[in-house]
Amino acid sequence: MPSERPTLHFRKSRMPDSLSVTRDGFIRDLHSTPAAARSFDAPDASSTQLLTILQQAPGFFCFLRCPDDVVALTNNAFLQLTGGKDIADHALGETPLARWPGFKERLDQARAGTAASDPLRVTIPCQPNPESTAEERFVEFSFQPVWGVNRTLVGIAVHGSDVTEHVRRERELSADNERLESILEVLGDGFVVFDEEFRVVKLNPAALRYDGRQAEEIIGKTHWEAWPTSAGSVLEVAYRRCPAEQVQLSFERRYLGFGKDRWLELRLCPVPGGIVSFYRDINERKASEEALRASEERFRALVEAVPHQVWEAGPDGSVEWSNGRFPEYLGITLEELANGAWERIVHPDDYPVVAQAWRQALQDGTVFESEIRLKRARDNAYRWFLSKAVPVRDPEGSVVRWIGTNTDIHDQKMAAEELVHLNARLEKRVEESTRDRDRLWHLSTDLMLVADFNGTIVAANPAWSRMLEWKNGDLIRASVLDLVHPEDRGTAHLAVRRLSRDLTTCSIQSRLLHRDGSYRWIAWTAVSDERFIHAVGRDITAEEEAAQALKQAEEALRQSQKMEAVGQLTGGIAHDFNNLLTGVIGSLDLIQTRVAQGRTGEIGRYIDAAMSSANRAASLTHRLLAFSRRQPLDPKPVDANSLMASMDELFRRTTRETIRVELQAAQDLWLTLCDPNQLESALLNLVINARDAMPDGGAIVIETANGELDHAYAATQQDVKPGQYVALSVSDTGSGMSDDVLARVFEPFFTTKPIGQGTGLGLSMVYGFVRQSGGHVRISSGIGQGTTVEIFLPRYLRDAEPQGLSATNAPAARPKAHEIVLVVEDERVVRDLIVEMLDEQGYRVLQAEDGPKGLAILQTGQQIDLLLTDVGLPGLNGRQLADAFRAERPDLKVLFMTGYVESSLLSAGFLGPGMEVIAKPFTLETLAARIEAIIHGS
Secondary structure (H helix, E strand, O other): OHHHOOOOOEOOOOOOOOEOOOOOOOOOOOOOOHHHHOOOOOOOHHHHHHHHHHHHOOOEEEEEEOOOOEEEEEOHHHHHHHOOOOOOOOEHHHOHHHHOOOHHHHHHHHHOOOOOOOOEEEEEEEOOOOOOOOEEEEEEEEEEEEEOHHHOEEEEEEEEEEOHHHHHHHHHHHHHHHHHHHHHHHOOOEEEEEEOOOEEEEEOHHHHHHHOOOHHHOOOOEHHHHOHHHOOOHHHHHHHHHHHHOOOEEEEEEEEEOOEEEEEEEEEEEEOOEEEEEEEEOHHHHHHHHHHHHHHHHHHHHHHHOOOEEEEEOOOOOEEEEOOHHHHHHOOOHHHHHHHHHHHHEOOOOHHHHHHHHHHHHHHOOOEEEEEEEEOOOOOOEEEEEEEEEEEEOOOOOEEEEEEEEEEOHHHHHHHHHHHHHOHHHHOOOOOOHHHHHHHHHHOOOEEEEEOOOOEEEEEOOHHHHHHOOOHHHHOOOEHHHHEOOOOHHHHHHHHHHHHHOOOEEEEEEEEEOOOOOEEEEEEEEEEOOOOEEEEEEEOHHHHHHHHHHHHHHHHHHHHHHHHHHHHHHHHHHHHHHHHHHHHHHHHHHHHHHHHHOOHHHHHHHHHHHHHHHHHHHHHHHHHHHHOOOOOOOOEEEOHHHHHHHOHHHHHHHOOOOEEEEEEOOOOOOEEEEOHHHHHHHHHHHHHHHHHOOOOOEEEEEEEEEEEEOHHHHHOOOOOOOEEEEEEEEEEOOOOOOHHHHOOOOOOOOOOOOOOOOOOOHHHHHHHHHHHOOOEEEEEEOOOOOEEEEEEEEEEOOOOOOOOOOOOOOOOOOOOOOOEEEEEOOOHHHHHHHHHHHHHOOOEEEEEOOHHHHHHHHHOOOOOOEEEEEOOOOOOOHHHHHHHHHHHOOOOEEEEEEOOOOOOOOOOOOOOOOEEEEEOOOOHHHHHHHHHHHHOOO
């Protein structure tokens, strides 16, 4: 109806063919493009607003003026379709529009009033702006004729919309549908699609082959109509459950009907609008299951016998079975593996690589092979394995499982890594480019050099100039050994010789000369090839200076601690000896007074008091020497079990009735070499300490055992050698000790007992005796937990008669003849006393005050039955004097006297055959007994 269309008319202006807009809001001025806008009179406000809207409107818009077919107007977006070219005022044939397929035909249809209802879709190279790259776009155009008065065709308005994304999505969806259809058509498994009412919607060819009927006999029927035997069965329950609960269900069912008798494996899957039933024929599988089971039994027996870990995984890679070696090594179950335990048993550095390789093998269906470290459950140690798995495929080529083995290659791997390590310097940078090598050479802060096998420098990197200020010209053809500190030159020369002989690596530290005359500490790592030595040096001067400073600080700390210990020791000695000397001096003073008064009846009491103080002083000295490991020892093979048993009665008399003493002797106890008297004293000291720690009673356990101190333990202790030891321990249930007290228990004069109840030398004496015997002492305690002291004495491996009992209390035999004894002692008072004591025993005594005078007596040819000499003599010491005597008289018996023993003086080998030692001070009876025993060989 022409009267209902908007009215357009041509406005009289410089371009009489331009359009204007009527009052009802239709187009008045179509010249909004830059070319058209220059030829128009100014439009009114409403026209300008409408033109602005058209310019910014979405989509593509142009107006084709009729009847001359000239493009009168395009919006800004339209420029994208013309490559940015303004086509306003151009005839249609001069524009790209005329070349668009179907465009002119649709224009003709619009002129004739027979425009098609569907839009025209055109593929156009589109350029959003002049700087961007053109791309192919799909645009749909609609054509609208514009009528003027009297049904005159003014022009055709063309509107375009970009439908590129829509077209692409349509194509992708179509391709997906076609692909899906083709997959389902060729799918080996049968499938049937059901709608929400369980009517058959679709079947694939495999399903028809399984069923034996045509598709039209099944499609459109419900499941229960198509397969009547399923109605009311568990199959119907499963079909109804699948969409109701939205779960997948799988089961096996024997299918009978329509001439079929087969086993099928069914899988029901819910899908939008219904369910899908997949099924496959498993008749052959059912028939071969029994044979497969027998084969699996043979396979299991075989794989259990092989020394490798054998495992089987499903097509998804989950381990489903393994031989016994697999869980035995890993200590986990297959269920734990399925739940992610691989991360706990595979070395963290190997897990990402191995996991990626396994995923790739699963994806490609190729052989998996990788070296992997697995944690051993027994000790959490990692060992290298070669893990390999091959896919097992079904007749169609699909992977149905994986068969894998893990072979222990740890020893080979370690050997290979060691070989790689030894040759690492030779192979380094072989595959690197020259540019990379030069960059490292020039930028490294470490010294680098290449030298021949004489040490002559062939090349040196710039770090020499930065670190030592040596220029390259100073170094080339110079000997690197000339720059090494003279004290380090020998080590450096040996390293060069070693590198010249063998293709090997070495590391040394040496001081290197700076241009200013100072030296810098350099840590060298060098490797040789067939012609040259390649070395890298790192400046460690600061580290060496810090280490030296630390060493000096530690030495100062040790000296401070030593002086503190000396002060404590000196104070303790002074305190105790002052008390003892008071008893001796006071008693002698009273003896002298009473003799002057003629009151001799009381002298005996003062003599006893003086002897008591003197004996206590001797005991104190003995303990101090024991702590300092300077006491004279008489080591013999000892059976600790016999020694401990002989002291049983003494232990019980020493303790109280409220204390239970228990002896636990080990069977087949080894012998040890020590002084049995000192061992008795040590055990008695420990029992007394245990008794004092239990004022209310308790239990003391004395135990022997064979033991071994390994290298790991010895490395954590001071002066402890690894090896086999005889262990004796004394344990109590007493009050125990705190950590602070435990740290000081072996210090001399340190005691927690009340004043007057202990000297603080008991444990220090035990410590000194054990250490001097080559053993080790270990103590453990805690408040309220009792105390255990363990003594470790070295095992004695030679054949000897064990000494278990002390012989010090054996009565001394008196001489039966007047034997001649030569006494050599530099201390006159001591010498006179000894001479007088021997005269009292009936011996003939010769005496000398030093070694040379004693040697002079020897040269007179005088008959001598025993040489009794002090060890520490001026001129010649006691052992040198004895050797001189033995050179003339090999059978001469020698008894050494000593009050102090140097650390190495009485070491192994000092006492030869017929030689013994006696510790000062000693009593007349003790000396006489020892002399008689030596002279007569008893």
